[in-house]
Amino acid sequence: MHYKEVKAILSPQNGMNLYRGCTHGCIYCDSRSKCYRMDHDFEDIEVKLHAPDILERTLKRKRTKGMIITGSMTDPYVPLEKELQMTRLCLNQIERFDFGITIQTKSDLILRDIEVLDKINRKTKCVVAITITTFDDALCKKLEPNVCPTSGRIKVLKELQKRGIPTIVWLTPILPYINDTEENITSIVDACAQAGVYGIMHSNMGMTLREGNREYFYEQLDKFFPGMKERYMQEYGDAYEVVSPNSQKLMQILQQRCENYGIIYDGEELFRYMREYKNKTIGEQLSIFDMIQEG
Numbered sequence: 644m645h646y647k648e649v650k651a652i653l654s655p656q657n658g659m660n661l662y663r664g665c666t667h668g669c670i671y672c673d674s675r676s677k678c679y680r681m682d683h684d685f686e687d688i689e690v691k692l693h694a695p696d697i698l699e700r701t702l703k704r705k706r707t708k709g710m711i712i713t714g715s716m717t718d719p720y721v722p723l724e725k726e727l728q729m730t731r732l733c734l735n736q737i738e739r740f741d742f743g744i745t746i747q748t749k750s751d752l753i754l755r756d757i758e759v760l761d762k763i764n765r766k767t768k769c770v771v772a773i774t775i776t777t778f779d780d781a782l783c784k785k786l787e788p789n790v791c792p793t794s795g796r797i798k799v800l801k802e803l804q805k806r807g808i809p810t811i812v813w814l815t816p817i818l819p820y821i822n823d824t825e826e827n828i829t830s831i832v833d834a835c836a837q838a839g840v841y842g843i844m845h846s847n848m849g850m851t852l853r854e855g856n857r858e859y860f861y862e863q864l865d866k867f868f869p870g871m872k873e874r875y876m877q878e879y880g881d882a883y884e885v886v887s888p889n890s891q892k893l894m895q896i897l898q899q900r901c902e903n904y905g906i907i908y909d910g911e912e913l914f915r916y917m918r919e920y921k922n923k924t925i926g927e928q929l930s931i932f933d934m935i936q937e938g
């Protein structure tokens with residue numbers, strides 16, 4: 644790892660990435676793509692120096708409260724987080740200044756911070772998004788080798804459910820001929836229902852490939868799925884969007900099961916939900932105010 648001095652920690656839309664690069668090793672990782680212009684090895688994680696202090700100053704100055712969104716480019720719970728605790732320190736600031744958080748991860752390390760997530764959710768809003776691509780732990784170890792397998796992530800969902808913290812599952816990406824089976828989609832949606840998941844994000848049952856992530860993905864296919872690279876090359880060429888030939892059927896299954904369980908699967912609605920800030924203490928403050936007035 645290496646540190647980098649930065650001036651700002653939040654994007655104009657309140658996006659926050661404390662780390663750049665990742666060691667979870669997902670074979671399909673889009674963050675490896677050349678277009679992101681990373682000037683260091685992907686596994687040599689860049690850590691934003693003094694991020695919690697910069698965040699503290701930024702949140703103190705902000706006039707409008709809102710949701711902070713983290714985890715879209717790099718997992719905030721990379722193993723390095725165990726010792727550095729950057730995510731934890733930033734969550735403490737978010738809680739202190741009454742902001743909300745939407746946090747996306749694949750790691751059960753998030754449970755270490757369940758108390759602060761709970762505190763945020765009691766005051767404002769905390770949404771945890773967990774990526775699940777396959778129900779099969781053995782396949783998961785090939786696709787996402789350095790992070791806890793699906794069974795561990797389902798446990799995380801259930802722990803969050805006990806606290807009443809809303810969760811969203813990112814059922815993405817779906818890799819043609821690898822995890823694009825009906826059984827996989829059915830098992831994941833059923834597990835989501837048992838864990839009281841609020842919504843499931845999907846990407847039309849496909850994945851994206853472009854310069855940088857394609858090369859890495861193909862190397863890993865050669866390692867774990869002999870002959871698969873050739874099949875992809877023949878069928879998809881240089882296409883950016885790579886959609887499962889089973890996509891229609893899989894979408895039908897997803898939609899029907901989600902409707903039966905009352906799980907939201909509309910992407911726009913879920914994005915709105917993740918960005919919509921709520922302050923649950925305002926009612927309480929008003930009633931105290933009312934009591935003073937009445938007194």
Ligand code: SF4
Pocket residue numbers: 664665666667668669671672673674716717718749
């Ligand atoms: S967790 Fe996300 S950023 Fe990390 S390797 Fe996997 S897909 Fe890439």
